[in-house]
Amino acid sequence: MELHNENPFKVRSFQNAYSSAKKLNEELLSKSKEDLTLVPGIGKSVAAFIMDLRENKPVPSFEKLVDLTPEGIRDLLQVKGMGPKRVLTLWKTLNITDIDQLINECESGNLARAKGFGEKTQQEILEKALLFKESKGKLLYSEAEKYLEIISQSLPHAFLTGEALRKNQIISEAHWIIDSAYWPPVLYDLKITEHSDESIAGVFRDELSVRFSKSTQNASKTAFVESFTPIVREHLSISENNITGTNEDDYFHSLGISPIIPELRWDINARNYNVDRLVKNADIKGLVHCHTNYSDGVNSLQEMIDQARNLKYEYIVITDHSKSAGYAGGLSEERVLQQKREIDEIRASVSDIVIYQGIESDILSDGSLDYDNDFLHNFDVIIASVHSVLNMDENKATTRLIKAIEHPATNILGHSTGRLLLQRKGYPLNWEKIFDACKANKVAIELNANPRRLDLDFTLIRQAMDKGIMIPINPDAHSTQGMGDVKYGVIAGRAGGLTTDFVLNALPAREFISKLKK
DNA sequence: GCCGTTTTCGGCCCGACTGTTTTCAGTCG
Numbered sequence: 001m002e003l004h005n006e007n008p009f010k011v012r013s014f015q016n017a018y019s020s021a022k023k024l025n026e027e028l029l030s031k032s033k034e035d036l037t038l039v040p041g042i043g044k045s046v047a048a049f050i051m052d053l054r055e056n057k058p059v060p061s062f063e064k065l066v067d068l069t070p071e072g073i074r075d076l077l078q079v080k081g082m083g084p085k086r087v088l089t090l091w092k093t094l095n096i097t098d099i100d101q102l103i104n105e106c107e108s109g110n111l112a113r114a115k116g117f118g119e120k121t122q123q124e125i126l127e128k129a130l131l132f133k134e135s136k137g138k139l140l141y142s143e144a145e146k147y148l149e150i151i152s153q154s155l156p157h158a159f160l161t162g163e164a165l166r167k168n169q170i171i172s173e174a175h176w177i178i179d180s181a182y183w184p185p186v187l188y189d190l191k192i193t194e195h196s197d198e199s200i201a202g203v204f205r206d207e208l209s210v211r212f213s214k215s216t217q218n219a220s221k222t223a224f225v226e227s228f229t230p231i232v233r234e235h236l237s238i239s240e241n242n243i244t245g246t247n248e249d250d251y252f253h254s255l256g257i258s259p260i261i262p263e264l265r266w267d268i269n270a271r272n273y274n275v276d277r278l279v280k281n282a283d284i285k286g287l288v289h290c291h292t293n294y295s296d297g298v299n300s301l302q303e304m305i306d307q308a309r310n311l312k313y314e315y316i317v318i319t320d321h322s323k324s325a326g327y328a329g330g331l332s333e334e335r336v337l338q339q340k341r342e343i344d345e346i347r348a349s350v351s352d353i354v355i356y357q358g359i360e361s362d363i364l365s366d367g368s369l370d371y372d373n374d375f376l377h378n379f380d381v382i383i384a385s386v387h388s389v390l391n392m393d394e395n396k397a398t399t400r401l402i403k404a405i406e407h408p409a410t411n412i413l414g415h416s417t418g419r420l421l422l423q424r425k426g427y428p429l430n431w432e433k434i435f436d437a438c439k440a441n442k443v444a445i446e447l448n449a450n451p452r453r454l455d456l457d458f459t460l461i462r463q464a465m466d467k468g469i470m471i472p473i474n475p476d477a478h479s480t481q482g483m484g485d486v487k488y489g490v491i492a493g494r495a496g497g498l499t500t501d502f503v504l505n506a507l508p509a510r511e512f513i514s515k516l517k518k
Numbered sequence: 519g520c521c522g523t524t525t526t527c528g529g530c531c532c533g534a535c536t537g538t539t540t541t542c543a544g545t546c547g
Binding site: 007009010014017042044046080081082083086117119120121324325328389390391 | 519520521529530533534535536537538539543544545546547
């Protein structure tokens with residue numbers, strides 16, 4: 001609609017309907033047309049539109065817009081920094097209608113000649129477009145997971161290996177090995193892109209890139225060898241010729257090393273780690289970093305607390321956004337105190353969970369926190385996170401974060417680089433300095449368990465542990481469902497060698513809170 | 519297109535940032 005000169009306010013109303021529906025805590029599709037119009041932002045027209053979509057009826061006004069829009073334009077809108085206005089300008093003046101054309105026109109310098117564009121914008125868009133292209137066809141592990149399960153169940157004789165077995169945070173291609181007796185595999189919903197006697201590659205359900213290879217010797221052995229990265233394979237002399245037996249335990253035994261969990265098979269030092277000490281799901285005792293509908297969460301305070309109780313956590317730390325985060329409904333001082341009163345009421349009615357009131361305080365661009373120092377005393381836990389001006393260079397970003405770390409009220413550094421996997425690179429940091437500052441100021445660094453963040457990156461965990469820094473695994477939950485993300489943080493932690501004694505929220509409530517005090 | 523109203527029209531979230539402008543448009547979070 002934006003690309004075809006619809007009334008901007010009409011566009012806005014569809015956007016409002018969408019974001020309102022998204023925040024809805026029930027299935028949109030189970031509602032009657034009358035109930036739909038009760039949802040704020042959904043009126044007669046949008047309700048009718050939803051009903052038509054639900055019954056698979058073509059909606060002429062909508063189909064017409066789709067027909068008028070080249071396929072590749074949708075990709076362009078996904079590129080960060082490209083909104084509908086810029087996409088439209090480039091489409092109409094330079095006839096750019098897909099990502100490759102966009103990249104070409106940037107590289108040849110033509111983009112800077114378009115009205116409203118310049119050298120810097122061109123460079124910025126080129127970087128973001130290349131990142132988009134590189135990310136295309138790849139999935140987050142959390143997105144790939146369900147497909148991996150389906151395929152593994154459909155093909156019981158296929159051995160999963162490679163990055164998918166290691167549970168990499170990003171899956172570019174899931175790889176299975178199959179014995180010749182079961183070759184070739186038969187799988188529904190697979191669009192085959194490559195086919196030979198030894199290998200079949202394709203896309204499963206239009207989302208997950210997959211590859212099946214026929215094993216020349218023994219599929220189990222081949223999959224075992226291929227589950228290690230090449231550098232680890234070489235380092236530990238792992239090849240099909242020097243392993244014997246029928247299962248992984250045998251293979252490790254024949255190599256003379258103790259078993260290495262799949263998550264760690266990228267790390268040449270993995271065999272030196274004690275697997276029993278690595279963090280596991282059951283170790284996590286408290287849910288730290290949870291949002292409610294006081295700010296941009298979906299569920300109410302009560303609902304979040306009840307779900308944490310259902311999940312048998314000992315404590316929950318409510319951390320809504322702070323006042324500067326206007327776009328996310330950040331809390332004014334008044335709202336913080338209102339929430340405090342509500343928490344007190346709930347505390348009086350439940351005895352099986354400890355509730356802490358925290359805040360996810362914005363780190364402003366100069367490194368300061370978001371409320372007056374006096375007011376910050378209202379919170380039990382303060383997570384300091386960057387949400388704006390995400391493009392600083394290493395020096396500026398490091399200085400900014402260190403100032404926040406040195407603030408006497410800061411307990412935990414939230415998603416430290418601001419990255420969004422497959423979407424946005426984080427700002428660069430001098431980790432040595434960040435870790436030293438955290439150590440000196442008793443500040444923990446969160447491992448944000450949201451599968452799109454997983455920030456602190458797992459490759460930095462050992463370095464942080466060596467400095468003695470505590471690393472809570474936090475769901476950054478924006479709904480009761482989001483609490484389940486803890487498991488992705490645990491996977492990342494294990495991949496990074498994170499041991500339970502360094503996981504701040506593996507501590508019981510009282511020890512957790514006293515460890516924070518400075 | 520939606521909403522609210524002292525209701526059938528008139529207004530629709532916003533602050534920060536950036537780059538391209540020479541006072542603002544576009545995008546992001």
